[in-house]
Amino acid sequence: MGLNDQGSKVLNLLQGKLKPLFRLINKIRSLDEFVIYINGEKGKFKSLLRDLDKEIEEAELRRMLKSSPYFVEKIKGNFTLIIGYEADNTSELFDIEEIDGICIELVEIIMEEALELHNKILAEKNMIELMEKSQLDGLTGLYNRCAFDQMYRKIYQESKEGNRDFSVLMVDLDNFKKVNDSYGHQMGDKILKQVAHRIKSNVRKDDIVARYGGEEIIIILVDIDEGEAIIIAERIRDSIATLKTEGVQVTISIGISNLKKDETKDSDMLIYIADQRLYEAKEQGKNKVRGKRRGK
Numbered sequence: 001m002g003l004n005d006q007g008s009k010v011l012n013l014l015q016g017k018l019k020p021l022f023r024l025i026n027k028i029r030s031l032d033e034f035v036i037y038i039n040g041e042k043g044k045f046k047s048l049l050r051d052l053d054k055e056i057e058e059a060e061l062r063r064m065l066k067s068s069p070y071f072v073e074k075i076k077g078n079f080t081l082i083i084g085y086e087a088d089n090t091s092e093l094f095d096i097e098e099i100d101g102i103c104i105e106l107v108e109i110i111m112e113e114a115l116e117l118h119n120k121i122l123a124e125k126n127m128i129e130l131m132e133k134s135q136l137d138g139l140t141g142l143y144n145r146c147a148f149d150q151m152y153r154k155i156y157q158e159s160k161e162g163n164r165d166f167s168v169l170m171v172d173l174d175n176f177k178k179v180n181d182s183y184g185h186q187m188g189d190k191i192l193k194q195v196a197h198r199i200k201s202n203v204r205k206d207d208i209v210a211r212y213g214g215e216e217i218i219i220i221l222v223d224i225d226e227g228e229a230i231i232i233a234e235r236i237r238d239s240i241a242t243l244k245t246e247g248v249q250v251t252i253s254i255g256i257s258n259l260k261k262d263e264t265k266d267s268d269m270l271i272y273i274a275d276q277r278l279y280e281a282k283e284q285g286k287n288k289v290r291g292k293r294r295g296k
Helices: 007-028 059-065 096-134 145-162 176-183 183-199 226-241 267-283
Strands: 032-038 044-047 055-057 071-075 077-085 166-173 206-214 216-222 252-258
Touching: 007 096, 007 183, 032 059, 032 096, 032 226, 044 059, 055 059, 059 077, 071 096, 071 145, 077 096, 145 166, 145 216, 145 267, 166 176, 166 183, 166 226, 166 267, 176 183, 183 226, 216 226, 226 252, 252 267
Parallel strands: none
Antiparallel strands: 032 044, 032 077, 044 055, 071 077, 166 216, 166 252, 206 216
């Protein structure tokens, strides 16, 4: 059985942890006499005594072990561990009881370490996934308001200190209450999810997109000035205008603020300006983009 995506990390950490043990054994018998293999990805095996980048097929490893005077194998959880003795068994130095004792002890120690590391890394992965999930809005999959507030404050502070620029886009679905009243809240949820997905597909991976509240979505375009922000906002607006969810079509309005252009004294004011420009876009007919410089 192969390991999961954390397998390579486990093996690298395991090899590092076992180095003191291997040095100790080397004082009793040369490590060159032994082979120690553990399963990696896709059924291949890797040597814990040599380069982990090199792999060997299981069938080839078992053919090789047929000529060994001694080997022991243990399977536990996702791990298969094989330790073999390769030296000349006719040598007067060959002591089967000593070899057996070393190999069995090694199997137990290595397997215990491997399982402990695997469980630790898996627990860390689960914790990260839970933390990431807690940052997301359950309906749209966008960042939630709490996560956005934390990221926004950090971006604002770093941009101020580093003399960098960014733009805020406040997005709202036009006449969304009418959509919910006419087609029901389930349809409204479907539309909101589709709009969120379409917006995400029109910005960069490093841009921040969050559900700000209700049908409002807020976007942070990092290192983007107002002129570029208007172009991106118009692209998003056009994209949503062509979107149909089970035959239902909606539009959006967008208000834009920019750190350098609007020269605000605090982070809240920058969002307030974007929100006010969103209101202007609504007042001037909806399905529009408004910044300090006008969009369409």
